[in-house]
Amino acid sequence: MRWQGQVLDATGPPPLDGALPGLERAGFVRTVQTPEFEGVTFHEVLCKSALNKIPPESNVPFSWTVNTMRGCTHACRYCFARSTHEYLELDAGHDFDSQIVVKVNVVPVLRAELNRRSWRREAVALGTNTDPYQRAEGRYRLMPGIIGALTDSGTPFSILTKGTVLRRDLGLLSMAADQVPVGIGVSLAILDPHLQQQLEPGTPLPKARLDLIRSIAEAGFDCTVMVAPVIPYLTDSAEHLDALLSAIAEAGATRAVCFAMHLRGSTRGWFLGWLGEHHPALLRRYRQLYGRGAYVSSEYSTWLRERVSPLLRRHGLDRTDSTPLRQVQEPVEPQRPLALTLF
Numbered sequence: 539m540r541w542q543g544q545v546l547d548a549t550g551p552p553p554l555d556g557a558l559p560g561l562e563r564a565g566f567v568r569t570v571q572t573p574e575f576e577g578v579t580f581h582e583v584l585c586k587s588a589l590n591k592i593p594p595e596s597n598v599p600f601s602w603t604v605n606t607m608r609g610c611t612h613a614c615r616y617c618f619a620r621s622t623h624e625y626l627e628l629d630a631g632h633d634f635d636s637q638i639v640v641k642v643n644v645v646p647v648l649r650a651e652l653n654r655r656s657w658r659r660e661a662v663a664l665g666t667n668t669d670p671y672q673r674a675e676g677r678y679r680l681m682p683g684i685i686g687a688l689t690d691s692g693t694p695f696s697i698l699t700k701g702t703v704l705r706r707d708l709g710l711l712s713m714a715a716d717q718v719p720v721g722i723g724v725s726l727a728i729l730d731p732h733l734q735q736q737l738e739p740g741t742p743l744p745k746a747r748l749d750l751i752r753s754i755a756e757a758g759f760d761c762t763v764m765v766a767p768v769i770p771y772l773t774d775s776a777e778h779l780d781a782l783l784s785a786i787a788e789a790g791a792t793r794a795v796c797f798a799m800h801l802r803g804s805t806r807g808w809f810l811g812w813l814g815e816h817h818p819a820l821l822r823r824y825r826q827l828y829g830r831g832a833y834v835s836s837e838y839s840t841w842l843r844e845r846v847s848p849l850l851r852r853h854g855l856d857r858t859d860s861t862p863l864r865q866v867q868e869p870v871e872p873q874r875p876l877a878l879t880l881f
Contacts, residue, residue: 588648621803630804645683671701696721755790767799
């Protein structure tokens with residue numbers, strides 16, 4: 539069925555019948571449903587800006603981000619970005635997974651911003667909030683235009699994704715990397731496909747992401763893999779981490795970064811609800827580990843670092859040299875909550 543035929547609400551000035559609360563102030567255009575995405579509703583909006591400035595105190599190796607969508611069909615139980623849906627008066631649980639806001643004009647808006655005399659060509663990161671290569675990118679095809687706009691303006695950029703849709707754009711990314719620094723990273727934190735589908739039900743299977751890493755490496759890119767988040771007591775065993783890092787290295791990754799899961803804002807309740815259903819015996823340990831905050835205890839962080847470091851060395855994934863052309867500019871683990879997620 540044609541996408542155009544699935545329109546539920548026609549274009550018109552707000553308020554519009556059927557527009558979800560909060561969307562009328564987000565430049566609402568129309569709502570779309572299609573059998574290809576059963577149970578998912580797409581809300582197309584016109585954004586006023588594409589570039590988002592990162593505060594200097596965030597301590598990450600990029601200054602700006604671009605997000606093509608809000609909400610994510612990856613449906614990762616631990617995704618910190620869930621709370622951002624509440625700004626649109628949507629819930630951070632099921633709505634985040636199924637009510638996807640798409641910035642359909644993001645490419646021309648981005649080009650206009652990059653063409654300003656004030657633009658200093660600072661590094662731009664994609665995949666810091668919701669995944670730019672979630673499955674709907676196959677329909678909306680926003681990323682080719684974004685890659686082209688960044689390249690044409692001489693702006694370095696990096697992409698972090700779980701989405702195998704990225705393979706479609708590898709040729710374009712290779713051409714871009716001949717003109718500007720380009721980094722590509724893949725998020726893969728769970729090797730067991732059963733647990734992975736419980737925690738990340740909308741994401742490609744681990745094998746598919748390992749194949750994506752292989753394709754990225756074959757295209758000539760250095761690929762950093764975010765083995766994050768590490769889920770305490772579920773994916774932090776030496777056996778799991780060793781097997782995962784071995785598979786990542788075999789696929790051709792050049793570096794891996796590991797750190798423990800953060801449970802910020804509404805994500806905490808959403809994840810703990812899943813944990814109580816599937817692993818109720820762990821709830822008490824989680825309350826002790828996280829207390830009332832979003833981060834694991836310093837003792838656990840130290841323990842995890844000491845466990846992971848020799849495994850990274852064993853598999854040749856501990857590279858710490860400066861980021862060259864085509865290597866991902868990976869996020870740094872923050873000490874305080876900030877607008878950054880590792881899928």
